[in-house]
Amino acid sequence: MKKLESNTEELIFASAIKIFHKKGLAGARMQEIADEAGINKAMLHYYFRSKQLLFEAVFKKAFMQLAPQIHQVLNSEDSLFEKIINFTDKYISFVMENRFLPTFIIQELNNNPDFANQFFSQAEFPKSTRFLIQIEEGIQNGTIKNVNPKQLLIDMFSLAIFPFIGAPLLQKITNVNESAYNNLLIERKKHIASMLINSIKK
Amino acid sequence: MKKLESNTEELIFASAIKIFHKKGLAGARMQEIADEAGINKAMLHYYFRSKQLLFEAVFKKAFMQLAPQIHQVLNSEDSLFEKIINFTDKYISFVMENRFLPTFIIQELNNNPDFANQFFSQAEFPKSTRFLIQIEEGIQNGTIKNVNPKQLLIDMFSLAIFPFIGAPLLQKITNVNESAYNNLLIERKKHIASMLINSIKK
DNA sequence: GTCTATAGCCAGATAGAC
């Protein structure tokens, strides 16, 4: 693992994250990453061998910053409603600090289907089974309405993730400036949870 | 390939759409577009001058396939609930036939902020004012709960668009195969509408 | 209008001095 190794490696990695997150694999330039790090191109290859490998390290890091958190929320001992509240709150708080992360992940999964498949076959992926069962139990209890649990799962992710990915579009269509849009994002922590719960609570 | 496109320009354009939608501006190759069209690279430049101009034509076309439809739904004479129903139904039906379209648009807006700004400054954009006012009226009428209208607008877009953009991720997390995921998408036409309406109806 | 051939440039990757 990466510990107190050379801090050059970490410097390169941090710069690579910045550039790859903003421009994606195809759009990023090794020279730009080197400039961002204040060193020369050759060092990137010295530490990471190739652009592809550097990208894969960046992607894995990005994915691992999100996946375990999501897994933990979905598989905790909490009630269904608590999970919905926790998920939206935690996810939005985290992504506000890492604004390009979801766009980057989703974009690269779409643009590199082969890489995506290979990655998924070896990565630890958040499990949703427990969450889905809790929904079914709620339906049978009569505490929540009859919905397809998978739709509800998709809803939850869509409501939390898309406002970041679609920001340029949504900011225009809601007709607000950047700072007002940020306030909407913060407000969403509570909004999404209450909206989801309202829609299923009997 | 479509037979109706007897002329070369349209053949090139159709091929460019295919490739740009799948790989984006940075990832697309002029050679690949030429191969897709079954002609040689030089023709692309003969008809469209440069990769950038070809891309801009493709992007504009993509945007114009969606924007007017959305504008029309949001600004019709229909009631709020009818608009929600129409929007989700129409949008999902259309995008199922043009699967890469939303991903392409969103991705390029994120990757090319300068182009995005320049584009937005001259493109006709769907207006949401009327829709937002209808929500406020509903709140004052007492027919719907007290929500921030802009949040509801963001919700509606998120629920309809993200399932396409995030398909690779969502398919994995819901643990279904491609055909089952497609069925979920079709089911969403009704699901989203009823979920939105349930969440705000008093 | 359509092709082949190629110019010209730029990106990723490597060699080798220090």
Next chain:
DNA sequence: GTCTATCTGGCTATAGAC
């Protein structure tokens, strides 16, 4: 480990024959 210089290949774009 870090640098400069350079190789090699691929990409956009153009020239020019037909």
